[in-house]
Amino acid sequence: MYNRRKFIKLSSLSASLTALSASAMAKRVLNTPNAPVKPIVISTWDFGVAANKEAWRILSKGGRALDAVEAGVKIPEADLKNHSVGRAGYPDRDGHVTLDACIMDEQGNCGAVAAMEDIAHPISVARAVMEKTPHVLLVGDGARQFAIEQGFKKEKLLTPESEKAWKKWLVKHEYKPVMNIENEMPGGKSNHDTIGMLAIDAKGNISGACTTSGMAWKMHGRVGDSPIIGAGLYVDNEVGGATSTGVGEEVIRNVGSFLVVELMRQGYTPQDACKEACHRIIKRKPETVKEIQVGFLAINKKGEYGAYALHKGFTFAVCNAQKQDLIIPGKYFYETVKD
Secondary structure, three states: OHHHHHHHHHHHHHHHHHHHHHHHHHHHHHHHHOOOOEEEEEOOOOHHHHHHHHHHHHHHOOOOHHHHHHHHHHHHHHHHOOOOHHHHHHOOOOOOOOOOEEEEOOOOOOEEEEEEOOOOHHHHHHHHHHHHHOOEEEEEEHHHHHHHHHHOOOOOOOOHHHHHHHHHHHHHOOOOOOOOOOOHHHHOOOOOOEEEEEEEEEOOOOOEEEEEOOOOOOOOOOOOOOEEEEEEEEEEOEEEEEEEEEHHHHHHHHHHHHHHHHHHHHOHHHHHHHHHHHHHHHHHHHHHHOOEEEEEEEEOOOEEEEEEEEEEOOEEEEEEOOOOOOEEEEEEEEEOOOO
C-alpha cells in the first residue's frame, strides 16, 4: 500500500541521490582539464604567464576584461628582454622600431595603431583610438602624433642591445623567417613575436588585446596581422574571441581570428575552430606553410579554450582561480620542427 510514510522515504532517497549526482558532476567538472571556469585569461606563448598574472590582478577583484587585457599585455611591452613586443622590439631593416597593436571590448568597440614609432605602449594608444576617436586604425606619423597629443611620452625605442643585433644582421643582410622564432636573430635567441590575450570577466564579458613589434628586419612600413581587427584579433561577446601569432601575412589572407570566431558560432569547439583555420591556410599554400609558423588561440563564451598551430612548438598560458602559471603546448598539424 502506497502511504504517506513511504512517499516521504522515497522523496528523501531521491533527494540524496540527486545531491550525490550533483556532487559527482561537480567533481568531474573540476577534474576536467579544460572545464569552463570564469573569470579566466589566456594568452600566447610562455611570456603570457607574466602577462596573465597582471591581468588576473584585475579579474580576480571583479574588474572588467578590457582593463585586464590592456594591463596584461603592457607587461611584455615594457620588458627590455623581449625583442618581439614593445619598447625593446627589434627594428626593421632600416633601423626603425615600429609597433602595432589592437584592442576590442565586449560591445564590439575596437581600436588599433600600426607602424607607430617612439611610443612604448601601443596597446594603450590603441585603446585611446577606440575611446577618443571615431576611427578604428591610426598608422605611422598620425598614430604617433595622436599619442603625443593624448599625453603619451615620446622616447627612443631602439635599445643598445637591439641596435647591436640589427648591425650584426646588416653584415649578411639576409631575411628568412624561422619556425617558432619568426626571425633569424644573432646568437640564436628566441623571438616569439606577438602576444595575443583573451579574457572573460566575472560578468561573463569578453575582451581581447594583441601587440607586437612585428617581424625583425622587416621592410620599413610592413604591417602584419596584429593590429588588424579580424586577423590578429576578434571578439564577439555572444560567441567568444580569438587571436593569432606567427607570420601575419597568412593570417590576413584568411581573416584568421574572425574565421575562428565564426566557426565557434557554428558549434565548433575552440580547438577545432583553430584547427580548421590552420587547415584553410594549409590548403591555400601547402608548400609555403611548411616553412612558416602560424598559431591560433581561442576561447568561447562558456570559458572553454583551445589552440592549434601549423607546426609543433606553439604554446599558450592560462590563468584562472584553479590554474596559475599554466603553460600548455598547442596542438599542431606538422610533427617536425625545422632546425
